[in-house]
Amino acid sequence: MFTIANGIILKGQDLVASKENIVVDDAKIIEIAKDAKEGKIIDVDGAVVCPSFINGHMHIGDSIIKDEGYGLSLSEMVKPPNGVKHKALANAEDDELIEAMKSSMWDMVESGTTHFIDYREGGIKGIKLLKEASKDIPIKPIILGRDDNFYGDDPDLAKVKKAIKRILGIADGIAPSGFGEITEEVANLITEECSKQGKISSIHVAESESNQMESLERFNKTEIEKGLDNNFDQLVHITNPKNDDLELIRNSQSNVVVCPRANATLNVGVARLNEMLDMGMKPLIGSDNVMLNSPNMLRELEFSLKLMSVYYKSYIDPAKLLQMATTNVCAHNINNVIGKSCIEEGNSIECNIFKSFSKNPYLNICNRCETKNILYSINKRSIV
Ligand SMILES: [Zn+2]
Helix, strand or coil: CEEEEEEEEEECCCCEEEEEEEEEECCEEEEEECCCCCCEEEECCCCEEEECEEEEEEEHHHHHHCCCCCCCCHHHHHCCCCCHHHHHHHHCCHHHHHHHHHHHHHHHHHCCEEEEEEECCCHHHHHHHHHHHHCCCCCEEEEEECCHHHCCCCCCHHHHHHHHHHHHHHCCEECCCECCCCCHHHHHHHHHHHHHCCCEEEEEECCCHHHHHHHHHHHCCCHHHHHHHCCCCEEEECCCCCCCHHHHHHCCCCEEEECHHHHHHCCCCCCCHHHHHHCCCCCEECCEECCCCCCCHHHHHHHHHHHHHHHHCCCCCHHHHHHHHCCHHHHCCCHHHHCCCCCCCCCECCEEEECCCCCCHHHHHHHHCCHHHEEEEEECCEEC
């Protein structure tokens, strides 16, 4: 049993700041109160106690080709099967992949991340490699697999069905790349089976303007409309919404992940965070391909904070920005699979304790803190 004493705690899903102590027993928060004190006292002297980070969208496999292909277009970089990334993955040795993924996971642990949602390439083998790589690291990968049988204009649906069941036997869900690569029939088979098994279905949509235009031309629907019509739990990017796309998402059961740094690297646009937040949406935020970005959420937060000022000539609410990287996931059904918690009595303890530089605890983290300013990371897997 121990007490985190004298911290500024960011409590609940809304990260409400209050100066209180947290008593922890067996990795559970048993009391939060001003003068609660039990067991060993960890006096953090005004430091900020924030729920740990969840990286909402990643491709950890391309850790093997950091910064390769810089300057190429989105499809030249990442479109299956001929993008720079897929050629590199096809030629990589297993040991090389495992070592690169481990190194990225340790980067995440050190920078305060306890969960990440990964789009895992390479079918069943790819999923097994990530499980092997993560087994001794205090982080929880949420693995969304895929299979080569999904692709093409006329896929063998019997093979697709088999592949879906095989993947869901060992993964947390399924994420094909995008509607450019799969038919709606395949999309439907994926989402139906995921929903039946209580797992996560996710897909990239509206990453680039050209994806959206092509979808409108071919199907008279935006990629976002297709994602919603096919009942995907999670839509990644929505950087280029059209018409009433954002409104449709807000009124749906689907959740959204935005990736501002990846969008900037690939110059495909700026995700409209302020509008989404004003509409009451609760997006997650992710660093996307490790080939494009470091998986460090502190870098994602600072970049997004400043980018919104430039884009809107107005400010983003830093508390809401921080919720995107920490507690927004708790509001969505997918958290049944993910199991992320906020700081409340009865929950597991999963927090980072940041050195305090400023009176605004949210800007302190988003605008000031670097990895070296994390005094402690405390979660059920470890106290680092
Ligand atoms: Zn992605």
